[in-house]
Amino acid sequence: MSARGAVGWLTTTDHKRIGILYCLTAFGFFLVGGALAGLIRAELASPGQQVVAIGTYNELFTIHGTVMIFLFLAPFGAGLINYLVPLQIGAPDMAFPRLNAASYWTYASGGLLVLLSSFATAGTGAAMGWYAYPPLSGPRFSPGVGVDLWIGGIALVAISSLLTGVNVLTTVFLMRAPGMTMWRLPVFTWNAVVTVVLGLLAFPPAVAAFALLFLDRRLGGSAFDPAGGGDPIVYQHLFWFLGHPEVYILILPFFGVITEVIPVFSRKPLFGYPGFVLATLAIGALSIGVWAHHMFTTGAVDNPFFSAMTFTIAVPTGVKFFNWIGTMWGGRIRWSAAPMMFAIAFLLNFLIGGVTGIMLAAPPLDYHLNDSYFLVSHFHYTMMGGGAFGVFAAIYFWFPKMTGRMLSERVGRLVAVGMFVGFNLTFWPQFVVGLRGMPRRVPDYPPGIGFDAPNLVSTLGVVVMSLAVLLFVWDWWRSLRRGPSASDDPWGGDSLEWTTSSPPPEHNFSTLPAIRSHRPAFDQRHPELVR
């Protein structure tokens, strides 16, 4: 029996509690990163310097990017993986529960260091952008302690990701319940497997890059400083070797989420399960070979090769879209349910992110679009329009399982519509200003050259989105204490977590149903349909 109350939470090795800690911490970082984005948009609402000083602005976008990528989206995915994978495969816990706790606390400490790197360094904060290109991030141009704290924080987050990866793989490979073959794994768990494999492959070179950068900064190295014979391009290769798989580390868990949500609310099995799994594996494999498409404008890489690899990755992503449409086709779709509304919004937004991604994969178009607001908008359509909407779909879907209470369906619909409208108001105008020539990472722009109106609309969109998020937080807080009780299976779910109580007991399952397909909970409810 675990300890109760706060001590219980702080000392827990239960995968469900660790998963919830991950999700709560990550959501806290989402609110922090969102507040920073709000300040950025306030400054950009109209030309001129009004809200913050230039140096502060540079810290704002540096920490906004770092927080959203490394401390919100990836760890929220890790939280879901922690919570769901043992339940979905019918295991009592992760393979290494104490290692799991260590991963969480490593991540939380890294997050704290990253926040300190900007907010507690009195004018020497990290202000070099989230990818920390040397020589700007080197000792001559960023002498303050901020960058060192940032390096330490990100290194801890990377280590946490490696520990989680080892743990998840061991769990999935060795602890599946009898009957749970790999070809019966729930799709979320498949996406979790590919996600952690990518983490294991991509983080070590990046940690090497950060270590070399630290040597350059504090111990007289010059790996990346041409003044001492180094080469900044080497850093870019190492960094993007992490950086591009990282965007798939961010999005794959949420591909998994909506692929759990859509069949349940369409009352259908996933269309083309084997094709979907193969597409996920293909995305994982290809994502290792596309990194230098971030470097088309350097003139220092083989553009046609990396361009071809990047175009290719559109194919398995397209396959997934047809899996989702095929699943809805012929169903009885309950699309007014909040998780389904977020999943649909994910589809609509992510498609825009996808087709603009194809544009950016063409080096000649990248020569105009790279480092413009077009690029900013493109990756927000994937990371926010996809990833963050996936976060909300997951919260609305699994909140009843995690807490035993329901969130309000009506408020959920309002939050979904508000976020969708606010999101598109924010980011569609950014395509327009980007095409017109507005570079990213500027606190100011001249009036009268076509930048004013789109920027104002974009800022208003953030206001709409913020209201929707605040409404969610209020409903979450209210429902946590007073929401109606949830049944064990409020949605008619497919995977094993819906066959145990809400919330599940500490050991997860007292009995397991027979596992004869990738939908054991469905088979249990509909024995007449088992083939």
Next chain:
Amino acid sequence: MRRAAVVVALALVTSACSSTFGFPEGGTQQGRDIRELWTVFVLAAIAVAGVVYALIAWSLLRYRRRRGEDPDALGRQFHANVPLEVAYTAIPVAIVVALFSASLLTERRVTALDPDPATTVEATAFAWGWRFVYPEEQIEIVSPPSRPGEPGPELVLPLGEPTRVVLRSQDVIHAFWVPAFNFKRDAIPGRTTSFDLTPTHLGRFRGVCAEFCGLNHAVMTFTVRVVEPEAFEAWAREAAG
């Protein structure tokens, strides 16, 4: 009625083909090539997204659960359709091969270096300004200290002739971007990179630094002025003298 629909459709297609979809028209030969590629990509994107959105909308409307229907009623429990799955894998492959080929051809043209450019500019980026040196004409133009709203130093190019730009950085990474030319290239310390600009339009164009380079990144601007070749020679004589 049908004829009217055809006319409207034709009008939409023609205006779509003549539109640049928000992309600058391109003030250089290279920029125009890039803009033509952009049009191809946008039309492909509209077609693909149109089909996918239509399928999503149809599924949601046609297969929605009706009011009063049994909440536990199931949809038809089909799992797969192999010919369909092969088709929806093969068609994206074909689209992607076509787009990649178009992109590759355009890239070869816009990055090609003329064996005999009309003139050469050595552009050096530094935090936070630009130095433009014309070695043949013995001209050097350097940024004044960057201030918001100032146009920065002026890069003068002859109309209709290729100018070689040899780009370097003397401190951190910068990027040379002229949005009206649809083109940018990173300036990386320790490396030299070259590209050609062949202007097709007279006028003044805004240039910016596109790679974040520290405190005054936002005001690290310059101006490109395109003049007739005779005017360029006159300007060069005066500037060198």
